[in-house]
Amino acid sequence: MENKPKEKQKKQVPLRLSASLYNDLAQWAEDDFRSVNGQIEYLLTECVKHRKRSRKSATEEPEAE
Secondary structure (H helix, E strand, C coil), rough: CCCCCCHHCCCCCCCCHHHHHHHHHHHHHCCCCCEEEEEHHHHHHHHHHHHHHHHHHHCCCCCCC
């Protein structure tokens, strides 16, 4: 068993997708030279980064009085 840093460890998550969504993701993944799993991970990572930036900028805005 390997001892990887926590951020490098991967969790397995069962995921159910409609056939049409899977096909769209598979085509997008192929266009980006990724596996479907890699594409899903990439998209989720980008969404989480965007959410963190949005929350950070929202908390930094001065409140109107």
